[in-house]
Amino acid sequence: MQTRKVPLRMCSGCGEMKPKKELIRVVKSPEGVISLDTVGKKPGRGAYVCNNIECLKKARKTRRFERSFSCQIPEEVYNRMEEELEKGE
Template sequence: MQAKKVPLRMCTGCGEMKPKKELVRVVKNKEGEISLDLTGKAPGRGAYVCNCIDCLKKARKSRRIERSFQCKIPDEVYDKMESEMIAGE
């Protein structure tokens, strides 16, 4: 029997390839709203970040999430994502 392939995704903060289940998905829906998707199943365009505040701050500083969604993300959205990530730990 073959071993099941584990889907890998790149963290937008640190740039490391990690298994999809270890990362938190950031999603942009059709209305253009950006939020954390803790289930990993919400519809929309997704970007991934490690489940730590440091990686989210790196992605924010380098604007990698904005680049992957091709839009400007307000500071309030980043602050909300940080507070959700802290609450989820």
């Protein structure tokens, strides 16, 4: 039997490469709406972050998502993502 290759993605907060299933996808939809994608199936451009609030805050501080999506992200969107992460933990 062959072992399957595990897809790795980089966390936008801490910069560590981790298995895709351990990370949460942040997606920018074709309409331009930015949200958390807990299932990983939403259409659009994606970036990944660890499932903890500290990595999201680091990504917010360094503006990693704004670089990934090439757009300005309002504070309300970051606040909503933080609330969703806190509910999920």
